[in-house]
Amino acid sequence: MIKEMYREIILERYKNPVNAGVVEDADVVVKDYNPTCGDVVEIQIKFNNGVVKDIKFQGHGCAISQASTDILIDSVKNKKIGDVIRITSEEFLKTLGIELSPLRLKCALLGLKILKTAVYSYLGAGGEI
Numbered sequence: 001m002i003k004e005m006y007r008e009i010i011l012e013r014y015k016n017p018v019n020a021g022v023v024e025d026a027d028v029v030v031k032d033y034n035p036t037c038g039d040v041v042e043i044q045i046k047f048n049n050g051v052v053k054d055i056k057f058q059g060h061g062c063a064i065s066q067a068s069t070d071i072l073i074d075s076v077k078n079k080k081i082g083d084v085i086r087i088t089s090e091e092f093l094k095t096l097g098i099e100l101s102p103l104r105l106k107c108a109l110l111g112l113k114i115l116k117t118a119v120y121s122y123l124g125a126g127g128e129i
């Protein structure tokens with residue numbers, strides 16, 4: 001029953017993502033893909049005083065990659081950069097609440113990988129923490 005509920009949430013977020021779009025004045029934009037299937041996610045972030053002020057994504061691919069990115073973005077809005085860096089794959093998979101095969105883990109973690117790349121590239125370019 002609970003598994004079914006999580007599955008429905010994934011499908012709903014895939015069909016109607018709440019964080020899809022463009023951050024016009026983004027500080028950082030990172031796009032990457034899953035090499036095994038070619039599915040793509042791009043994340044755009046605007047920071048303010050070391051906090052995620054605005055964040056959106058665009059992409060195409062399987063329901064899990066797109067929905068999990070949408071859910072991930074919910075969890076990092078208004079978070080400090082230091083807290084975003086500390087999100088582990090295990091924690092995020094718990095947030096998703098669905099059981100995934102090893103192949104599907106890559107789908108679910110694509111957004112997190114891109115988010116972390118975006119944060120590190122912002123910091124690498126001199127962004128404040």
Ligand code: FES
Nearest residue numbers: 037039062065107
């Ligand atoms: Fe491509 Fe899921 S099948 S990211």
